[in-house]
Amino acid sequence: MSAFPKTLSVSPQVQAQFDAQIASLTALAANALDGVSKIVELNLSAVKASTGESIVSAKQILAAKDPQEFFALSTTLAQQNAEKLQSYGRHLTSILTATQAVFTNHAETQIADAQRNVTALVDEVTKNAPAGTEPVVAIMKSALGNAAAGYEQLTKTSKQAAEAIESNLNNVQQQVTQAVEKVVAQTSKK
Secondary structure, X not given: OOOOOOOOOOOHHHHHHHHHHHHHHHHXXXXXXXXXXXXXXXXXXXXXXXXXXXXXXXXXXXXXOOXXXXXXXXXXXXXXXXXXXXXXXHHHHHHHHHHHHHHHHHHHHHHHHHHHHHHHHHHHHHHOOOOOOHHHHHHHHHHHHHHHHHHHHHHHHHHHHHHHHHHHHHHHHHHHHHHHHHHHHHHHHO
8 A cells, every 4th residue: 555645656765765664653653552551551550469458458557466566567568568669660660671672773773774875875976976076075975974973973872871761760779679678677676
């Protein structure tokens, strides 16, 4: 099926490029929806588990016969919740990382393809360029080289930003765990 009406005349190369872009965008949208679906599923699962466990935990705490049993139960439950929070954070991070990796890979592929296409076009144009246009051709090639270097730097920076975000999420997760463990340790001493 063609994306252009039969009455609109486009070259087969343009049609193929357009169809490839539509397929690419469709794949990216499907990946994004899959990532969102996994996050929603994770959150629903966490809420369901948390609701049931909260009721059981509240009943256990309310059934404590003395303050020592109350604090022991509170400590155990806090530790269990910290472990669940860590597990949730790891799962969320893995979903986000996998989704982001697909987008990064796609962007790198698209940039590489665009660079190859533009380079091929420039090479083709320069073969047929009239005499005396060599300086203009050199400027054009230099500009394309600079643009390619800029795209490469942007890709590297994007990867570094994604790694920094993942690292920050892991740090936050560790800090929360340490804080909960500290509270648990202090509570169990009482």
